[in-house]
Amino acid sequence: MVNLTIDDKQVTAPKSATIYEAATLNGVKIPILCHDKKLLPFGACRMCLVEVEQMKGRQIPACTTPVTEGMIIRTSTPDIVKARKMVLELLLLNHPLDCPVCDKSGDCDLQNLTYEYQVNSNRFTDAKFNHEIDYNNPLIERDMNRCVLCGKCARICDEIVSFGALTFIDRGIETKIGCEFEEGLNCEFCGSCISVCPVGSLLARPFKHKARFWALTKHKSVCGYCGTGCNLTLGVKDNKVLTTIYDENQGFHKGQLCVRGRFGYQFISSEKRLTTPLVRKNGRLVESTWDEALELVAGRLKGGSNVAALATPRLTNEELALFKKLLVENVGTKNFDHAAGYAHAALTEGFARSFGAAASSASILDIQKSDLLLVIKTDSYETHPVVGFEINMAVKNRGAKLSILSDKRGKLSKLPQAQTLLHRPGSEVAILNAIARVLIVDKLASATAVTIAGYAELVKALSGFTAETVATQVGISAADIKKLASDYAAAEKALIIFPAGQAYSGHNADLATAAANLALLTGKYDKEGCGVLCLSEKNNSQGAVDMGFIPQEGGLNALQILDACADGSVKTLFIAGENPLTSYPSLAKVKAAFEALEFLVVSELFLTETAAKADVVLPVCSFAEKDGTFTSTDRRVQYFKSAIRKSVHIKTDYEIFSNLVTRLGGAVPPTPALLFNEIAAKTPGYQGMSHVSLRKEGAFAPVATKPEFVAPQAAAPFTAETGKLALVTGSALYHNGTLSEHGEGPMHVCPENYVELSRADASLYKIAEGDLVTVASATGSMQLKARVTPRMPAGVVFSPYHFSEAPINTIWSGSPVTAVTVSK
Amino acid sequence: MNPITPIINGMKITLKHMFMKPVTLQYPTERPKVAIRFRGLHALNVSHDKAKCVACYLCPTVCPAKCITVEAAEDANHDKYATVYEIDMLRCIFCGYCVEACPVDAVKMTEEFELANYNRKDFIYSKERLLVKK
Ligand code: SF4
Ligand code: SF4
Ligand code: SF4
Ligand code: SF4
Ligand code: SF4
Ligand code: FES
Numbered sequence: 001m002v003n004l005t006i007d008d009k010q011v012t013a014p015k016s017a018t019i020y021e022a023a024t025l026n027g028v029k030i031p032i033l034c035h036d037k038k039l040l041p042f043g044a045c046r047m048c049l050v051e052v053e054q055m056k057g058r059q060i061p062a063c064t065t066p067v068t069e070g071m072i073i074r075t076s077t078p079d080i081v082k083a084r085k086m087v088l089e090l091l092l093l094n095h096p097l098d099c100p101v102c103d104k105s106g107d108c109d110l111q112n113l114t115y116e117y118q119v120n121s122n123r124f125t126d127a128k129f130n131h132e133i134d135y136n137n138p139l140i141e142r143d144m145n146r147c148v149l150c151g152k153c154a155r156i157c158d159e160i161v162s163f164g165a166l167t168f169i170d171r172g173i174e175t176k177i178g179c180e181f182e183e184g185l186n187c188e189f190c191g192s193c194i195s196v197c198p199v200g201s202l203l204a205r206p207f208k209h210k211a212r213f214w215a216l217t218k219h220k221s222v223c224g225y226c227g228t229g230c231n232l233t234l235g236v237k238d239n240k241v242l243t244t245i246y247d248e249n250q251g252f253h254k255g256q257l258c259v260r261g262r263f264g265y266q267f268i269s270s271e272k273r274l275t276t277p278l279v280r281k282n283g284r285l286v287e288s289t290w291d292e293a294l295e296l297v298a299g300r301l302k303g304g305s306n307v308a309a310l311a312t313p314r315l316t317n318e319e320l321a322l323f324k325k326l327l328v329e330n331v332g333t334k335n336f337d338h339a340a341g342y343a344h345a346a347l348t349e350g351f352a353r354s355f356g357a358a359a360s361s362a363s364i365l366d367i368q369k370s371d372l373l374l375v376i377k378t379d380s381y382e383t384h385p386v387v388g389f390e391i392n393m394a395v396k397n398r399g400a401k402l403s404i405l406s407d408k409r410g411k412l413s414k415l416p417q418a419q420t421l422l423h424r425p426g427s428e429v430a431i432l433n434a435i436a437r438v439l440i441v442d443k444l445a446s447a448t449a450v451t452i453a454g455y456a457e458l459v460k461a462l463s464g465f466t467a468e469t470v471a472t473q474v475g476i477s478a479a480d481i482k483k484l485a486s487d488y489a490a491a492e493k494a495l496i497i498f499p500a501g502q503a504y505s506g507h508n509a510d511l512a513t514a515a516a517n518l519a520l521l522t523g524k525y526d527k528e529g530c531g532v533l534c535l536s537e538k539n540n541s542q543g544a545v546d547m548g549f550i551p552q553e554g555g556l557n558a559l560q561i562l563d564a565c566a567d568g569s570v571k572t573l574f575i576a577g578e579n580p581l582t583s584y585p586s587l588a589k590v591k592a593a594f595e596a597l598e599f600l601v602v603s604e605l606f607l608t609e610t611a612a613k614a615d616v617v618l619p620v621c622s623f624a625e626k627d628g629t630f631t632s633t634d635r636r637v638q639y640f641k642s643a644i645r646k647s648v649h650i651k652t653d654y655e656i657f658s659n660l661v662t663r664l665g666g667a668v669p670p671t672p673a674l675l676f677n678e679i680a681a682k683t684p685g686y687q688g689m690s691h692v693s694l695r696k697e698g699a700f701a702p703v704a705t706k707p708e709f710v711a712p713q714a715a716a717p718f719t720a721e722t723g724k725l726a727l728v729t730g731s732a733l734y735h736n737g738t739l740s741e742h743g744e745g746p747m748h749v750c751p752e753n754y755v756e757l758s759r760a761d762a763s764l765y766k767i768a769e770g771d772l773v774t775v776a777s778a779t780g781s782m783q784l785k786a787r788v789t790p791r792m793p794a795g796v797v798f799s800p801y802h803f804s805e806a807p808i809n810t811i812w813s814g815s816p817v818t819a820v821t822v823s824k
Numbered sequence: 825m826n827p828i829t830p831i832i833n834g835m836k837i838t839l840k841h842m843f844m845k846p847v848t849l850q851y852p853t854e855r856p857k858v859a860i861r862f863r864g865l866h867a868l869n870v871s872h873d874k875a876k877c878v879a880c881y882l883c884p885t886v887c888p889a890k891c892i893t894v895e896a897a898e899d900a901n902h903d904k905y906a907t908v909y910e911i912d913m914l915r916c917i918f919c920g921y922c923v924e925a926c927p928v929d930a931v932k933m934t935e936e937f938e939l940a941n942y943n944r945k946d947f948i949y950s951k952e953r954l955l956v957k958k
Contacts, residue, residue, distance in 0.1 A: 099880075099927075100878050100880035100882070100904075100927045100928060101878050101879075101880065101903070101904040105880075133902065135902060208898060209879065209896040209897055209898055209904050210896075211881075212881045212885070214885065215881065215885070
């Protein structure tokens with residue numbers, strides 16, 4: 001800490017602080033335009049000028065100057081005010097001043113400062129800029145005439161997003177922010193640049209002219225897409241969610257969002273939302289009343305064990321807990337599950353046996369504390385982009401090492417010094433086993449590893465996984481495997497990260513165990529910056545596990561439930577929000593199951609393919625219309641309140657479940673807040689939490705680990721016959737599950753399914769970018785648009801799973817790698 | 825005071841008024857003369873065959889009676905314009921703040937004061953009704 005004087009006030013500040021930070025810490029306001037606390041100091045605008053006595057009263061920028069002991073600083077002398085006014089005059093000189101038509105008006109730093117400093121006239125005259133406005137993409141408008149050249153957009157896109165779409169071009173008075181070859185913007189559309197732009201140069205087109213900033217009510221919420229659990233502020237007007245608003249103080253991510261969180265909100269106030277219950281009569285779904293629909297459902301739920309249920313992990317903790325209660329206590333069935341049954345296996349089976357808890361042993365915050373990040377699949381960026389930002393920052397700003405094991409390259413492999421080991425698809429577990437063996441054989445394991453239960457069995461089980469044998473099977477060299485092992489062991493703190501989800505069936509219990517073994521062998525768990533972080537897919541995937549909405553002793557799992565539907569042992573299926581027809585493996589199997597069912601109930605926001613097959617469809621609320629808690633992938637339990645009133649004829653899932661409980665003769669369930677108290681009392685780590693205590697900020701549910709070595713089963717290496725390619729499924733950056741199909745932003749930039757293939761395969765099969773190709777597997781064939789990218793290795797093709805128009809489960813039956821032929 | 829004096833005074837006034845010009849306006853056959861700064865019905869100014877309004881939302885923001893509804897959109901040239909511009913004359917208090925707030929001189933108040941109507945909905949003046957006619 002250093003002592004200094006700011007405006008005659010004696011204050012202290014950390015040694016590393018800049019004058020601006022010291023002033024902010026002590027409640028002194030210094031105006032800024034080009035500074036952002038997330039970015040490195042830049043010093044472009046000179047709005048933050050202050051006088052320092054030791055520097056003979058010279059005016060220096062506060063945002064770039066570090067504090068020193070005894071500094072005497074003045075922040076608003078008449079001279080400084082004059083200088084700041086001059087800065088503004090010069091900025092306004094070429095500025096179009098079209099505030100009446102500029103969407104930034106009301107939230108514009110330039111406008112606010114101009115008002116604050118009363119810059120009513122300009123001593124100078126000059127022509128206005130006449131730059132062409134970039135309307136080339138549907139999400140971000142770039143009007144460089146309004147730009148004040150603060151560089152924040154270019155800096156955030158480089159420092160945090162690591163895309164580098166924007167940069168300064170030209171010099172002097174000609175300087176502007178541009179894209180490569182001065183073309184239109186074509187990037188990953190995270191919108192980070194929009195959020196930091198202090199003026200109206202970068203604007204969100206989906207929200208353009210929809211409302212004025214001051215007319216919006218701002219509601220804090222939690223993103224309803226992936227498991228990162230980003231915090232959101234929703235901009236609401238007339239009971240409609242019109243936009244997301246940037247709040248730099250929100251969440252661990254400081255307001256940063258990905259394309260889905262920022263631009264995918266339209267599903268909330270979509271015209272296509274279901275508005276009344278539907279009941280099938282004479283083969284057609286017709287509008288009905290809640291009473292009729294729920295009475296019908298309640299009647300069918302009396303079937304006991306011939307009833308089964310699938311829930312989406314997008315429901316709140318309270319809803320999942322109540323649904324489970326309804327099924328177990330009132331219906332009397334043990335057949336329920338979520339996320340296709342295998343997407344949570346890494347947690348519920350893998351971590352459960354390795355760490356003694358069905359949760360990751362690390363948090364997203366550990367990324368910034370780690371020295372080495374071992375990422376399994378570059379897809380970690382696509383599935384959880386804001387976690388990807390954290391990885392970017394750790395690698396770029398702190399110099400953390402990044403090692404990647406992946407079946408394809410990706411954005412993460414482009415980070416400085418990133419080591420990407422490209423292996424044959426489906427061989428992750430074998431490689432991790434080989435690394436574990438190297439750790440043991442080369443004596444890189446920690447001394448305490450032998451004391452952990454199962455050590456001897458593990459050593460025995462790994463005997464076949466010599467680096468050399470595995471190397472020949474997986475397509476990377478033994479030396480690389482050994483290097484990775486020694487790097488991992490040598491790093492003081494190392495963190496393993498892998499994504500899980502419905503498209504990543506290979507990221508199962510064995511992968512989780514294999515990864516956990518590395519952490520256990522080297523003692524890199526239960527410590528800051530160490531552990532294994534499984535990125536679970538949906539916003540409440542971890543919550544669904546914590547609430548125990550998983551297969552029960554003696555009950556069926558999701559895929560078994562579908563089999564049981566097909567063979568008639570399950571007659572009634574209640575699907576809360578899942579869309580198996582698009583997102584579960586093997587379309588034929590799902591169809592057959594639905595066909596054989598006697599009664600299908602679906603509670604949904606939209607009339608999805610699955611809902612269209614139902615006998616009763618119950619319209620429900622999105623996260624913006626209800627209260628509750630979500631648990632993020634790293635066990636942050638976050639409370640959120642409704643942002644808008646729900647429309648009259650829809651109910652929350654909670655209301656539906658509690659209504660059914662009473663219809664089935666149970667006692668009236670408590671309110672969500674009271675039920676959460678019950679949950680908190682009995683869920684490990686949740687003790688002491690309540691809606692009230694979580695109101696201001698989410699809380700981590702700590703994970704108590706009980707380590708044990710388990711030998712993971714490695715799948716036999718995938719070998720494609722000649723003429724066949726290996727299809728791997730996954731998530732596209734712009735989508736999450738099937739919900740994002742109803743978000744305009746994601747659909748603007750990624751509207752349809754595609755198959756991504758390598759240049760080598762493209763030239764081999766004479767396929768060009770954009771061609772419609774036939775992809776055929778043993779179970780079916782479908783037509784997909786081809787994308788030819790340098791990131792795919794020869795022989796491997798990739799396709800995402802989110803699209804109901806061309807569902808990949810037509811040709812994919814759930815195996816991590818599928819042999820396919822691709823032809824034009 | 826002589827009790828008769830007030831009666832005489834009163835009669836004087838009556839007699840005087842019998843020979844004065846009457847102040848009653850025989851509305852509607854006779855028309856009042858409206859001052860030029862009178863704040864009557866609004867009108868939207870037109871320039872180049874288009875409403876001048878750029879849908880900046882300043883008038884609905886400043887309006888104390890909250891009776892102006894504006895909805896903005898982007899036209900084919902990416903210019904902002906008002907798809908909806910409505911004033912609810914039943915709620916308008918004719919303060920003229922909207923005129924004062926408008927940055928582009930798009931809205932004015934006319935001398936029109938005869939706003940009576942039979943239906944409540946007829947008091948909602950749409951953009952078409954408010955546009956200055958040629
Ligand atoms: S950027 Fe700010 S100052 Fe410039 S036109 Fe827009 S609102 Fe006005
Ligand atoms: S949207 Fe994201 S990726 Fe695109 S330019 Fe802006 S910051 Fe960069
Ligand atoms: S576009 Fe915005 S963020 Fe980028 S330099 Fe210009 S003013 Fe700054
Ligand atoms: S989708 Fe995930 S990463 Fe993106 S904003 Fe939402 S929670 Fe964050
Ligand atoms: S203030 Fe003027 S330009 Fe703005 S909305 Fe009202 S009439 Fe239109
Ligand atoms: S804020 Fe310090 S120079 Fe711009």
